Amino acid sequence: MTRRAVITGTGHYLPERVVENSWFEDKLDTTDEWIRTRSGIERRHFAAEGQATSDLATRAAQAALDRAGLTAGDIDGIVLATSTPDFTFPAVATMVQSGLGMTRGFAYDVQAVCAGFVFALANADAMIRGGLAERVLVIGAETFSRIMDWTDRSTCVLFGDGAGAVVLEAQEGAGTSGDRGILSSDLNSDGAYRDLLYVDGGVSTTGTAGHLRMQGNLVFRHAVEKLARTAHTALEKAGLAPGDVDWLVPHQANMRIITATAQRMGLPIEKVVLTVADHGNTSAASIPLALSVADGEDRLKPGDVVVIEAIGGGLSWGSVVLRW
Structure with missing residues (x-):
């Protein structure tokens, strides 16, 4: 028998404020059509004044617990991916822990920008498989x-706020690709490309939060090639092929990147x-948000093979293959 980490609950939270593309038209040299054509984004959500990342995360976590039929007392730990923490420290995860009323176990953050959730999921999977946690x-x-340069139309129209969460639970499997749960993961980073996507501030440099900077064309080229490659690698590790995939749940950054990656994998957009x-690029939140939406619509069926993949600043990229 093999110990597997199975997703038993999903949840998400989006701030109440919805910002349509038209909001930018009297602030920047841009149009709704320009944004839609270049990114596929129509709207996004922005957090309210005084609403922090931990507030969004706590709401998403509680939704995932409710869907799993669990309470905070059933959880052994929290692994949270973010690049926009409330404070330099403590970890956002500890504030979520407190917000849920969880008084035992561990809680810590992972930072891999848009690939953060993939890294966090692989990390939690390893802890469950290693016997360090049950849930x-x-x-x-x-x-x-909070880190947008509102004069830069190439970036500020792309991003939004939100949170998504999953409950991972230990279950026994046969050790084959037919098991439920996470079957494989593939994680990668290359700091030589850090200048392609970064924030120009930080504690030990400027002492400020800074603003997001991106060389979009170069990020696009790296994204399509690296995402397709990491997905194929993870599928091979799991003993599966692209033809076995029921659902691709990619980082929701740009419709052109998503379409090109699916084509390279030989998957129809359906x-x-x-x-x-509807959400824009919510960085580390985008994949768990998408999983929660699809789960809530009952699109993900027991036994479905799901591939998640993401690339973000670092550059950091990776994928996870799981059976629902």
Whole structure:
């Protein structure tokens, strides 16, 4: 028998404020059509004044617990992915822990930008398989609206705020690709490309939060190639092929990247979970948000093979293959 980490609950939270593309038209040299054509984004959510990343994360975590039929007392730990923490420290995860009323176990953050949830999920999977935990909340949460340069139309129209969460629970499997749960993961980073996507501030440099900077064309080229490659690698590790995939749940950054990656994998767009139009790029929150939306619509059926993949600043990229 093999110990597997199975997703038993999903949840998400989006701030109440919805910002349509038209909001930018009298602030920037841009139009709704320009944004839609280049990104596929139609709207996004922005956190309210005084609403922090931990607030969004706590709401998403509670939703995942409710769907799993669990309470905070059933959870052994929290692994939270974010690039927009409330404070330099403590970890956002500890504030979620407190917000849920969880008084035992561990809670810590992972930072791999848009790939953060993939890294966090692989991390939690390893802890469960290693016997360090029975149930782990894995969360992606961001307030990217706080680090936007509102004069830069190439970036500020792309991002939004939100949070998504899953409950991972230990279950026994046969050790084959037919098991439920996480079957494989593939994680990668290359700091030589850090200048392609970064924030120009930080504690030990400027002492400020800074603003997001991106070389979009170069990020696009790296994203399509690296996402397709990591997905194939993870599938090979799991003993599966692209033809076995029921659903691709990619990082919701840009519709052109998503479409090109699906084509490279030989997957029709009908097998791709898409939320980018309504949420924009929510960085580490985008995949758990998409999983929660698809789960809530009962699109993910028991036994479905799901591939999640993401690339973000670092550059950091990776994928996870799981059976629902």
